[in-house]
Amino acid sequence: MSETTSTAPQAIAPKRSFHYFANPARFVRVADAVYPWCFYAALICLGVGFYTALFVAPADYQQGETVRIMYVHVPAAWMAMFIYANMALASASLLIWRHPLAGAFAKAAAPIGAAFTFLALFTGAFWGKPMWGAWWVWDARLTSVLILFFIYLGHIALVDAFDNPDRGQKAAAVLCLVGAVNLPIIKFSVDWWNTLHQPASITKLGTPSIHSSMLWPLLIMAIGYMLFFACLAIIRTKSELLAAKQRSLSLRALHAGGGD
Amino acid sequence: MSGIASRKKRRLYIVCLGLLCLGVATSLVLTAFEDSIVFFYSPTDIAEKGLEADRYVRIGGLVEEGSVERHPGNRIEFVVTDFSNRIPVTYSGILPDLFREGQGVVAEGKLDGDQIFVAQEILAKHDENYMPKEVAEALQKSGQWKPESGEAPPR
Numbered sequence: 116m117s118e119t120t121s122t123a124p125q126a127i128a129p130k131r132s133f134h135y136f137a138n139p140a141r142f143v144r145v146a147d148a149v150y151p152w153c154f155y156a157a158l159i160c161l162g163v164g165f166y167t168a169l170f171v172a173p174a175d176y177q178q179g180e181t182v183r184i185m186y187v188h189v190p191a192a193w194m195a196m197f198i199y200a201n202m203a204l205a206s207a208s209l210l211i212w213r214h215p216l217a218g219a220f221a222k223a224a225a226p227i228g229a230a231f232t233f234l235a236l237f238t239g240a241f242w243g244k245p246m247w248g249a250w251w252v253w254d255a256r257l258t259s260v261l262i263l264f265f266i267y268l269g270h271i272a273l274v275d276a277f278d279n280p281d282r283g284q285k286a287a288a289v290l291c292l293v294g295a296v297n298l299p300i301i302k303f304s305v306d307w308w309n310t311l312h313q314p315a316s317i318t319k320l321g322t323p324s325i326h327s328s329m330l331w332p333l334l335i336m337a338i339g340y341m342l343f344f345a346c347l348a349i350i351r352t353k354s355e356l357l358a359a360k361q362r363s364l365s366l367r368a369l370h371a372g373g374g375d
Numbered sequence: 376m377s378g379i380a381s382r383k384k385r386r387l388y389i390v391c392l393g394l395l396c397l398g399v400a401t402s403l404v405l406t407a408f409e410d411s412i413v414f415f416y417s418p419t420d421i422a423e424k425g426l427e428a429d430r431y432v433r434i435g436g437l438v439e440e441g442s443v444e445r446h447p448g449n450r451i452e453f454v455v456t457d458f459s460n461r462i463p464v465t466y467s468g469i470l471p472d473l474f475r476e477g478q479g480v481v482a483e484g485k486l487d488g489d490q491i492f493v494a495q496e497i498l499a500k501h502d503e504n505y506m507p508k509e510v511a512e513a514l515q516k517s518g519q520w521k522p523e524s525g526e527a528p529p530r
Binding site for chain 1: 383386387390393394397398401405409412413414415416417435470471472473474478481496497498499500501502503504505506507508509510511512
């Protein structure tokens with residue numbers, strides 16, 4: 116679908132191509148309509164998720180009550196990777212098609228992704244100390260996620276490092292795409308190498324090796340995290356677009372004033 | 376307009392080519408450094424590669440069922456196994472909560488002259504199975520699952 120339309124300028128992009136939604140004004144209209152639903156759904160999911168994870172879900176046969184850290188840790192780690200994957204797609208479309216919305220989204224999403232990555236690392240350390248006997252080990256999974264966190268920080272720093280915000284977004288987009296090689300490494304680190312971190316309990320093939328009484332609170336938490344991210348991303352992307360608009364308006368006023 | 380279109384197409388190819396090169400380079404580097412990326416060696420790795428005494432390494436496997444012997448002064452002896460090779464381990468110190476027979480373990484230390492692994496640190500390895508206690512007991516009672524064989528529980 117995108118193959119045939121990718122060559123068309125975005126102004127006449129047909130309705131069915133994804134370029135249709137790359138228009139900032141259209142994005143703001145859709146986002147404003149979606150936002151209240153996301154907000155209340157996130158509130159409900161996080162409320163139900165935290166309650167079931169902390170009070171309803173059973174203790175684990177090996178870990179005891181410590182298993183409850185998993186309900187905060189695992190969705191945070193999923194979000195860390197999901198947000199980065201989205202940023203990488205946005206960065207690619209910024210570099211290839213010069214969509215201004217994509218640059219605004221990548222800039223808006225990076226601090227949220229960094230926060231989720233930090234949450235995953237932090238809660239992981241608090242689980243690791245009682246269970247493994249160590250806060251931190253340099254195994255492939257933990258190290259690659261720490262690298263992801265540093266790439267997020269680098270993105271946040273780089274995007275504002277230029278006087279011209281467009282150049283900052285482009286430089287950050289290149290960094291984001293280069294860092295995307297880390298995503299498969301994080302995902303498959305537990306399968307490719309011996310790690311202290313356990314392999315995935317939920318895989319595409321085969322039934323999950325987590326009991327259903329623990330699985331559904333985990334999934335509710337994951338949906339809640341996702342909706343929460345959607346809310347934050349909408350707010351932050353909108354304010355990025357507004358800031359860009361304000362910049363161009365004040366530049367235009369400056370030129371108009373200086374010309375006379 | 377065709378100028379813009381061809382430039383977009385060219386940028387698309389450049390991005391794809393760049394990612395491809397980067398992916399190939401990364402996978403070559405990771406393959407080359409595989410030995411230092413692994414967190415621990417299994418007893419079979421050690422048996423195949425051979426391990427000179429006094430080299431500091433991590434070994435990992437399951438704590439062999441029935442092999443744990445506790446001695447006075449917090450000293451403990453057990454056997455790390457991957458069901459094809461086994462390494463006897465001795466350790467003095469505090470054990471993590473999850474250390475138990477039939478569960479995964481990583482020991483950090485070195486071989487002494489008598490082919491006994493002297494551990495400086497013990498880490499428990501948790502597997503990917505999560506279930507309530509009652510379910511685990513029911514599975515074991517019905518004989519559908521023997522944790523000591525190291526197999527995943529049936530679902």
